[in-house]
Amino acid sequence: AQSVTQLDSHVSVSEGTPVLLRCNYSSSYSPSLFWYVQHPNKGLQLLLKYTSAATLVKGINGFEAEFKKSETSFHLTKPSAHMSDAAEYFCVVSDQRSNYQLIWGAGTKLIIKP
Amino acid sequence: EAQVTQNPRYLITVTGKKLTVTCSQNMNHEYMSWYRQDPGLGLRQIYYSMNVEVTDKGDVPEGYKVSRKEKRNFPLILESPSPNQTSLYFCASSPSRQGSTDTQYFGPGTRLTVL
Numbered sequence: 001a002q003s004v005t006q007l008d009s010h011v012s013v014s015e016g017t018p019v020l021l022r023c024n025y026s027s028s029y030s031p032s033l034f035w036y037v038q039h040p041n042k043g044l045q046l047l048l049k050y051t052s053a054a055t056l057v058k059g060i061n062g063f064e065a066e067f068k069k070s071e072t073s074f075h076l077t078k079p080s081a082h083m084s085d086a087a088e089y090f091c092v093v094s095d096q097r098s099n100y101q102l103i104w105g106a107g108t109k110l111i112i113k114p
Numbered sequence: 115e116a117q118v119t120q121n122p123r124y125l126i127t128v129t130g131k132k133l134t135v136t137c138s139q140n141m142n143h144e145y146m147s148w149y150r151q152d153p154g155l156g157l158r159q160i161y162y163s164m165n166v167e168v169t170d171k172g173d174v175p176e177g178y179k180v181s182r183k184e185k186r187n188f189p190l191i192l193e194s195p196s197p198n199q200t201s202l203y204f205c206a207s208s209p210s211r212q213g214s215t216d217t218q219y220f221g222p223g224t225r226l227t228v229l
Contacts, residue, residue: 009154032215044157044204044220051215090156094215101172102147102218104156
């Protein structure tokens with residue numbers, strides 16, 4: 001069965017330094033992969049998605065993620081953190097074999113230090 | 115404005131009292147879905163629907179019912195709520211029938227407390 005593991009429940013970085021949020025997935029078929037962001041007391045918003053096109057995917061607010069099939073990873077990065085990036089981030093996987101169910105990771109809370 | 119609306123936003127109820135949380139989207143989307151969000155568990159899919167009159171179970175369907183009589187509406191029904199259904203609930207919609215390969219648009223959430 002497909003699954004998603006977000007390797008860190010919390011990540012703390014200083015403003016202006018790089019961000020790395022790690023995600024590993026398990027899927028036998030060609031997966032679709034997503035990152036969503038949830039700001040405090042707000043709804044969820046799509047950051048970026050991979051659906052079998054370019055392996056390096058660019059999203060909103062300067063975020064990007066790289067699909068690495070050999071490592072079954074889809075890590076989210078940003079070169080320089082901003083205070084407004086403080087939020088919870090979710091990695092999500094879906095594939096045809098699971099009848100298009102969406103499986104969500106447990107989330108990574110990103111903390112930005114001034 | 116294109117949006118997904120949920121009502122109510124907050125609800126406190128007692129064990130066993132049937133309730134319905136409504137979800138409506140005005141984007142003519144095919145795919146709709148319900149999730150619950152609990153601390154440390156991320157979002158878990160309860161039910162989803164790829165078309166009118168077509169619904170499928172997600173990961174945690176026990177204790178919930180849904181219906182999709184019209185394209186725009188996808189209500190979540192708790193026939194006999196229990197305290198373990200206390201959670202934050204999100205409705206989402208997506209343009210294509212295979213909505214899980216497409217962007218999901220989320221409602222604002224419904225915080226449910228069952229005493």
